[in-house]
Structures are given as structure tokens and as C-alpha cells.
Amino acid sequence: MSWAEIESEAELRELLGEVHSRAATKERGRLHERDRQWLAAAPFCLIATSDAAGNCDVSPKGDPAGFVHVIDDTTIAIPDRPGNRRADGFLNILKNPHVGLIFLIPGRNETLRINGRARLVREAPFFDEMIVKGHRPHLALIVEIEQIFFHCAKAFLRSSLWKPDSWGPDDLPSHATLVKDVQKVEESVEELETYYGESYAKRLYRV
Numbered sequence: 001m002s003w004a005e006i007e008s009e010a011e012l013r014e015l016l017g018e019v020h021s022r023a024a025t026k027e028r029g030r031l032h033e034r035d036r037q038w039l040a041a042a043p044f045c046l047i048a049t050s051d052a053a054g055n056c057d058v059s060p061k062g063d064p065a066g067f068v069h070v071i072d073d074t075t076i077a078i079p080d081r082p083g084n085r086r087a088d089g090f091l092n093i094l095k096n097p098h099v100g101l102i103f104l105i106p107g108r109n110e111t112l113r114i115n116g117r118a119r120l121v122r123e124a125p126f127f128d129e130m131i132v133k134g135h136r137p138h139l140a141l142i143v144e145i146e147q148i149f150f151h152c153a154k155a156f157l158r159s160s161l162w163k164p165d166s167w168g169p170d171d172l173p174s175h176a177t178l179v180k181d182v183q184k185v186e187e188s189v190e191e192l193e194t195y196y197g198e199s200y201a202k203r204l205y206r207v
Contacts, residue, residue, distance in 0.1 A: 048100040049092035059089040079130040079137035109153030116146040135205035
């Protein structure tokens with residue numbers, strides 16, 4: 001079977017049609033009070049970046065609700081927490097500041113999207129306001145907002161994302177088994193199960 005590839009905006013528009021009026025007018029360049037309320041309630045976001053050559057990465061960030069610090073109507077800060085130290089997204093930002101963010105609230109089918117330019121800072125007065133469980137971030141991602149809007153609920157409704165009866169977390173092997181199968185690691189599955197077990201959650205804010 002041959003593929004019918006779309007190669008131009010005209011072809012795409014012929015297939016999809018024109019943008020609906022509400023979708024075309026929903027973009028803003030500054031935080032509205034409703035945006036601030038959403039950020040205050042969101043415990044999770046996804047950050048999309050790319051390097052100078054266009055190689056992409058999406059990184060999840062999560063903390064207690066309200067972890068995003070609003071600096072002003074066009075600037076927000078996202079604290080970094082201890083992780084695997086790959087820093088894929090951060091390395092991309094050093095080469096290309098453009099970022100795209102999606103903020104989620106569990107149980108809500110809409111999302112808040114922010115596009116803008118990012119930079120990394122290793123110290124700022126507001127770091128003291130981002131302490132969680134005694135951990136003060138050693139760096140933060142500063143995003144200067146260029147575009148912000150609420151995204152519709154269709155993807156979440158189609159996927160039944162928040163409906164527990166549609167979930168199947170045990171349909172796949174444990175994370176320890178997945179790691180053992182796809183990576184070259186010295187630890188046994190049993191050792192990995194211990195590592196990713198109860199003690200894993202206790203190390204979330206340890207460097």
C-alpha cells in the first residue's frame with residue numbers, strides 16, 4: 001500500500017479545513033487571572049524543547065500543585081529537582097531557547113499551553129519560595145511567555161485518560177523488568193525492583 005504524503009500547507013488545509021473562529025482567537029500574550037489559577041492548581045507539566053538542529057525532547061516536571069512560580073504577567077519559573085542528570089531539555093535550551101509547555105490538572109480534560117523563550121538561572125530571590133521538603137532548587141527554568149491558551153478536551157475524552165476503569169497498569173511488565181530488558185545494567189531484576197520500590201519515593205528530593 002502506497003502512502004499519500006501531505007507536503008504543503010495548502011494540501012493540509014484542503015484536508016482539515018480552516019481554523020474554527022474560537023480556536024483562532026484564543027491565543028493571548030499575557031497571563032490572565034484564570035491562567036494564574038490554573039498554574040496554582042497544576043502539579044504537572046510537559047516541556048518540549050529542540051536543539052539547534054531540530055532534534056526534539058519532551059520532559060515531564062512535577063511537584064505539589066502550585067510549584068510554578070509566577071514572576072509577572074509574562075514570565076514564569078519552573079524549579080528543577082534531582083533527577084538522572086541527563087539534562088536533555090536544558091542542553092537543548094542552551095542552543096535553542098524556544099519551548100512549548102502543557103500544564104495538566106488531574107481530572108480536568110482541558111490543558112493550559114504556553115509557548116515562549118526559556119533560559120536557565122542558578123540563583124534568584126524567589127528560589128526560597130520553591131522549597132519542597134527542604135529541597136531548594138539548584139536551578140530554575142525561566143520562561144518568557146509569547147503565546148498562551150487553553151486547549152480543548154477532545155484528546156483526553158477520546159483516551160478516557162482520567163477514567164480508572166480504562167486503565168491497565170499491569171498489562172505491561174514492571175519498570176524494573178523493562179529497564180533490564182532494554183538497557184545494559186549490571187543489577188538483577190530483583191535488585192532493580194528494590195531500587196524502584198518504596199525507597200524510590202523517599203529519594204525524590206535528595207541530590
